[in-house]
Amino acid sequence: MSKGTGTGLSSSLEDYLEIIHRLESSEGSAKSKAIADSLGISQASVTAALKALAAKDLIHYKPYSQVRLTEQGRTIAESVVRRHEILHVFFRRVLRLPAPVAAANACRVEHEVDPVVIDRLAELVAFLETVEYSAEALDATYEAYTRGLDKDVGSGRNDAATTSSGS
Numbered sequence: 001m002s003k004g005t006g007t008g009l010s011s012s013l014e015d016y017l018e019i020i021h022r023l024e025s026s027e028g029s030a031k032s033k034a035i036a037d038s039l040g041i042s043q044a045s046v047t048a049a050l051k052a053l054a055a056k057d058l059i060h061y062k063p064y065s066q067v068r069l070t071e072q073g074r075t076i077a078e079s080v081v082r083r084h085e086i087l088h089v090f091f092r093r094v095l096r097l098p099a100p101v102a103a104a105n106a107c108r109v110e111h112e113v114d115p116v117v118i119d120r121l122a123e124l125v126a127f128l129e130t131v132e133y134s135a136e137a138l139d140a141t142y143e144a145y146t147r148g149l150d151k152d153v154g155s156g157r158n159d160a161a162t163t164s165s166g167s
Helices: 011-027 034-037 043-055 071-096 100-108 115-130 133-151 158-165
Strands: none
Touching: 011 034, 011 043, 011 071, 011 100, 034 043, 071 100
């Protein structure tokens, strides 16, 4: 179950809603095969998840037809998409992580972070985009500072604070 998001859904079911939302937005509809292809899983696994989402009235689902989000399902999906996008932007622009690392971590963190944290991250990113400063000077200073840190990104190495806290 998602701990911080308040949806009461597992991260897996949230992922399904997110994929269905993205497919509806980009292709006009979501089909079981497209969902399976997007997640890299079997259609049988998708069918079981779609039945679970339909039982919770989050999607309209009938075998061999298009999958559509209900209003409640769309609300949850949009929340998941928002969390993912804010985290991805934060990881890319503020932490300056490579795109694949930012995307993978946004996907994991989006299911656990409290809404207040997402709101504060969104405010911070918005502030940094609007504050009057020399972007070039800040970028150069920050790049020089993080140059030594970049070699550890994606290596699986934990920093000392994480290691010492037992996390």
